[in-house]
Amino acid sequence: xxxxxxxxxxxxxxxxxxxxxxxxxxxxxxxxxxxxxxxxxxxxxxxxxxxxxxxxxxxxxxxxxxxxxxxxxxxxxxxxxxxxxxxxxxxxxxxxxxxxxxxxxxxxxxxxxxxxxxxxxxxxxxxxxxxxxxxxxxxxxxxxxxxxxxxxxxxxxxxxxxxxxxxxxxxxxxxxxxxxxxxxxxxxx
Numbered sequence: 001x002x003x004x005x006x007x008x009x010x011x012x013x014x015x016x017x018x019x020x021x022x023x024x025x026x027x028x029x030x031x032x033x034x035x036x037x038x039x040x041x042x043x044x045x046x047x048x049x050x051x052x053x054x055x056x057x058x059x060x061x062x063x064x065x066x067x068x069x070x071x072x073x074x075x076x077x078x079x080x081x082x083x084x085x086x087x088x089x090x091x092x093x094x095x096x097x098x099x100x101x102x103x104x105x106x107x108x109x110x111x112x113x114x115x116x117x118x119x120x121x122x123x124x125x126x127x128x129x130x131x132x133x134x135x136x137x138x139x140x141x142x143x144x145x146x147x148x149x150x151x152x153x154x155x156x157x158x159x160x161x162x163x164x165x166x167x168x169x170x171x172x173x174x175x176x177x178x179x180x181x182x183x184x185x186x187x188x189x
Contacts, residue, residue: 002079006086009066013090013107016097017058018043021051031100035187039102041137044189056106062087063110077115081162084111088166092173103173105141108166112148115163116156119148135188138177145170 018030018038027047030038034045040059044052066087070080091107093099105127112120123144130140146167153160171178180186 001073002075002083005066005070005073005075006083009083009086010090011095012066013062013087014094014096014101015058015062016091016094016101017055017062018051018102019097021054021058022047025051027051031097037102038097038100040106059091059102059106060110060113062091063107063112064114065110067111067114071114076158077156078158078162081111081115081159084114085162085166087111088169092169103138103141104166104170105145108145108170111166112163115159116152118155119151122151123148131189136181136186137189138174138186139181141170142174142178 016038018040021043022028022030025047030036030042030046034042036042040052040056043055063084067080067084070083075083088104088107088111090101092101092104094101109120109123112123126147127140127144130143131137134140149160149163149167152163177186
């Protein structure tokens with residue numbers, strides 16, 4: 001049952017709300033506009049607030065729903081975290097869109113919300129504070145995600161390994177942003 005739910009989480013994660021909403025609204029493919037990332041931040045750039053908010057909510061739910069379903073089915077926190085990670089991998093490497101996905105931040109926030117809401121709240125507050133101070137979404141994501149690890153290690157150690165993998169994946173997906181940040185070329189809002 002665990003592997004079936006993990007597969008379903010991956011397939012759910014593979015739905016790209018940015019691409020689908022852009023298509024439905026008659027807008028450009030977000031992978032071909034702005035930063036090229038099919039996520040909420042780029043949707044704000046290329047499609048406006050309404051579609052960006054809908055993308056954010058859809059991506060958040062992709063991480064939250066599999067974790068909640070796993071909890072309802074009686075899976076332990078460790079298994080819930082791996083199932084949530086499967087949804088994030090689907091977002092990062094979606095089977096439906098030639099494995100060209102987003103960076104996973106909103107989907108990770110959904111997963112954290114399902115696993116341990118205080119960690120999600122900490123990540124969201126860190127993201128918002130960093131974003132409002134720097135106007136740089138990628139820097140906010142790179143600060144917010146690893147910041148949750150000590151809290152999880154202390155309060156929910158069963159989720160530490162999957163969330164550590166998650167953090168590594170998010171840093172990996174932001175590697176071009178890191179290069180741009182160090183070179184002073186990163187986009188700001």
